Amino acid sequence: MKKSISDFLKMVLIFLAGKFKKFTMRFKKSKTMKDYMMVYYSDAKSARLTGRKVAWITSGGPVEPLIAMNVIPIYPENHGAMIGASKMGGSLCEKAEAMGYSADLCSYARSDISCATINGGPIGGLPKPDMLVCCNNICGTVLKWYEVQARYFNVPLFILDTPFCHTEYTNEAAKYVRAQFDEYIVFLEKVCKKKFDFERLKEVGHLSHQGQLLWQAVLDTATNKPSPMSAFDAFYHLALIVTLRGTQDVIDYYTQLVAYMKNRIARGIGAVPNEKYRLLWDNIPIWHRTRWLSEKFAAHNACLVADTYTTAWCGALKYIDENRFLDSAAEAHARIYLNIGIDEMAKMVLEMIDKYDVDGFVLHSNRSCKPYSFGQLDIQRIVEKERGIPCLMLEADMTDERSFSESQISTRIDAFMEIIKERKNK
Amino acid sequence: MRTAGIDIGSITAKAAIVENGKILNTKVIFTGYNAEAAGLKVYEEVLKENSLSKSSVRKIVSTGYGRNSVKFADKSFTEIMCHAAGAHHLNAHIRSIIDIGGQDSKAIVLDDQGKVKNFVMNDKCAAGTGRFLEVMARALEVNLDEFGAISIKSKNPSKISSLCTVFAESEVISLIAKGEKRQDIIAGIHESIAARVSSMSARLGITEPIMVTGGVARNIGVVRALEKKLGMKIEVSSYAQVTGAIGAAFLAASL
Ligand code: SF4
Numbered sequence: 001m002k003k004s005i006s007d008f009l010k011m012v013l014i015f016l017a018g019k020f021k022k023f024t025m026r027f028k029k030s031k032t033m034k035d036y037m038m039v040y041y042s043d044a045k046s047a048r049l050t051g052r053k054v055a056w057i058t059s060g061g062p063v064e065p066l067i068a069m070n071v072i073p074i075y076p077e078n079h080g081a082m083i084g085a086s087k088m089g090g091s092l093c094e095k096a097e098a099m100g101y102s103a104d105l106c107s108y109a110r111s112d113i114s115c116a117t118i119n120g121g122p123i124g125g126l127p128k129p130d131m132l133v134c135c136n137n138i139c140g141t142v143l144k145w146y147e148v149q150a151r152y153f154n155v156p157l158f159i160l161d162t163p164f165c166h167t168e169y170t171n172e173a174a175k176y177v178r179a180q181f182d183e184y185i186v187f188l189e190k191v192c193k194k195k196f197d198f199e200r201l202k203e204v205g206h207l208s209h210q211g212q213l214l215w216q217a218v219l220d221t222a223t224n225k226p227s228p229m230s231a232f233d234a235f236y237h238l239a240l241i242v243t244l245r246g247t248q249d250v251i252d253y254y255t256q257l258v259a260y261m262k263n264r265i266a267r268g269i270g271a272v273p274n275e276k277y278r279l280l281w282d283n284i285p286i287w288h289r290t291r292w293l294s295e296k297f298a299a300h301n302a303c304l305v306a307d308t309y310t311t312a313w314c315g316a317l318k319y320i321d322e323n324r325f326l327d328s329a330a331e332a333h334a335r336i337y338l339n340i341g342i343d344e345m346a347k348m349v350l351e352m353i354d355k356y357d358v359d360g361f362v363l364h365s366n367r368s369c370k371p372y373s374f375g376q377l378d379i380q381r382i383v384e385k386e387r388g389i390p391c392l393m394l395e396a397d398m399t400d401e402r403s404f405s406e407s408q409i410s411t412r413i414d415a416f417m418e419i420i421k422e423r424k425n426k
Numbered sequence: 427m428r429t430a431g432i433d434i435g436s437i438t439a440k441a442a443i444v445e446n447g448k449i450l451n452t453k454v455i456f457t458g459y460n461a462e463a464a465g466l467k468v469y470e471e472v473l474k475e476n477s478l479s480k481s482s483v484r485k486i487v488s489t490g491y492g493r494n495s496v497k498f499a500d501k502s503f504t505e506i507m508c509h510a511a512g513a514h515h516l517n518a519h520i521r522s523i524i525d526i527g528g529q530d531s532k533a534i535v536l537d538d539q540g541k542v543k544n545f546v547m548n549d550k551c552a553a554g555t556g557r558f559l560e561v562m563a564r565a566l567e568v569n570l571d572e573f574g575a576i577s578i579k580s581k582n583p584s585k586i587s588s589l590c591t592v593f594a595e596s597e598v599i600s601l602i603a604k605g606e607k608r609q610d611i612i613a614g615i616h617e618s619i620a621a622r623v624s625s626m627s628a629r630l631g632i633t634e635p636i637m638v639t640g641g642v643a644r645n646i647g648v649v650r651a652l653e654k655k656l657g658m659k660i661e662v663s664s665y666a667q668v669t670g671a672i673g674a675a676f677l678a679a680s681l
Pocket residue numbers: 077106107108109138139140141142284368369370371372
């Protein structure tokens with residue numbers, strides 16, 4: 001057991017060192033992202049020895065009750081991102097297809113399902129779960145995905161059903177979702193075999209809220225010209241608010257990160273050395289191509305200053321009220337970016353266009369993520385009509401590198417930048 | 427001032443020489459496996475035909491998928507930009523371009539200055555591109571150059587419903603086996619390309635006057651099918667296949 005944990009840690013280390021060398025070298029502080037993620041995954045991997053429980057949870061799921069119960073949350077989607085960044089998505093997806101899963105299924109689901117059977121991927125598989133928590137506020141795919149995994153690992157599954165909030169959060173919806181939070185707590189008490197600690201939840205709720213505010217503060221620094229960070233930096237630093245939301249670590253890390261970004265602003269340092277054009281990114285990153293894309297845009301003096309994806313981890317802040325934590329958490333979880341109507345989404349995009357003062361909008365039409373990609377054409381049209389900025393749609397997949405054609409994407413980006421340059425230099 | 431444009435596509439390499447706003451000569455060869463060599467060859471050939479020396483050409487712009495392998499070019503632009511510039515010089519009234527090339531198809535909307543306002547590309551799938559026609563020509567054992575002339579004789583185009591080139595090919599083979607007329611099958615193939623390209627173009631919101639560029643524009647069957655599908659009139663220049671190279675040469679003049 002000891003040996004397998006140290007092997008596992010070695011793999012996490014090698015993964016983090018290799019994938020984000022550029023960022024980790026640049027961002028030196030008392031504790032790096034690598035350190036935090038190491039501790040996080042080693043805690044999870046050794047949970048059986050320390051008597052803690054592990055829950056796999058969807059990215060949009062309510063994690064605070066888990067933290068309050070001292071359960072370690074593990075995010076298969078975060079793992080999916082790591083698989084994508086390691087360019088292992090294609091082969092894991094192929095394996096899932098051989099198991100009988102459709103190539104049209106989300107590549108996070110495909111790679112997670114096949115990875116679990118072989119302990120493959122960049123970190124030798126995820127720590128085994130004691131329970132699964134699935135919230136369908138991000139998509140319907142996760143329902144079946146988590147059912148499959150619950151059967152495979154033979155562990156209990158909790159499903160939190162959030163009705164779609166086209167424009168409003170009705171009383172009926174509020175009651176319905178809130179009641180499920182009570183059921184969630186009963187579920188946790190049963191699996192953990194102990195009483196739920198509401199006092200502890202208050203603290204965790206506070207830390208989670210503070211963490212989200214700080215993440216917002218990090219992203220806000222990109223309003224500066226030149227922007228001290230790009231969306232590619234955000235894709236990297238995001239890992240903590242996703243995995244450790246509700247802990248002090250998140251607060252410590254982002255407090256330092258905000259200071260670091262402000263220092264760059266004070267010294268006039270931009271993420272892209274000659275920032276001339278500012279762009280907004282939509283959808284999940286193309287994990288296997290972040291380096292290539294960041295260099296491609298930088299070569300045009302263009303900085304992707306903001307994105308709708310990392311903003312999602314502070315996007316529902318306006319609904320959160322620490323004093324009514326559970327009620328407000330129910331609303332915040334139901335009204336996330338992927339669970340609202342197209343007009344509402346477009347409104348948020350327009351706000352970001354104004355806030356970050358961007359010259360163009362790049363939309364990743366993601367073959368995997370249907371809820372994120374379906375309405376994009378309408379959002380693009382609304383943006384073109386309301387703001388008149390050039391929009392570019394790139395077709396790819398976040399994890400499955402088989403759906404990416406470099407020369408074709410390259411031509412689209414070049415043509416898009418030609419239009420932006422011509423408009424801006426008029 | 428004399429300038430040149432080199433357009434390296436996936437199937438053919440094109441070159442154009444322009445002088446003081448006039449097209450002097452154009453040339454098309456097959457790209458083959460070496461894009462760099464094809465660029466040089468087509469350039470040398472177009473010069474040779476007019477007995478021009480390399481030193482007499484002031485600037486060169488490259489375009490197309492192989493644009494970055496043309497090492498002797500002064501600058502490169504994308505096909506989008508060059509097709510727009512080329513179409514604008516061929517006819518300044520053009521507001522939309524549909525370019526059907528070997529491995530992709532695109533629709534481009536121009537502003538009244540002939541500048542690119544917006545574009546869409548289909549590059550994920552061979553259906554709706556020249557490659558689709560090549561595959562079908564092989565299956566039907568017909569010379570691709572005759573496709574247009576044969577298809578306009580059809581009164582009753584076959585239905586090809588598969589969206590995928592490979593499936594469409596087996597559909598065509600079963601149509602042959604069923605004994606459908608060759609002209610009807612070819613007309614059906616053209617309608618299927620037109621359906622793909624026109625929905626992409628409609629998505630962009632193209633407006634008349636429209637010009638079709640790219641190698642496939644020489645196929646009158648595809649052009650007619652597109653007109654029918656779009657319900658709009660389409661112009662085809664005799665320079666359709668070399669529009670990108672011509673645009674590149676004109677852009678070189680403004681460097
Ligand atoms: S479909 Fe989209 S939201 Fe759902 S799991 Fe896949 S990436 Fe996440």
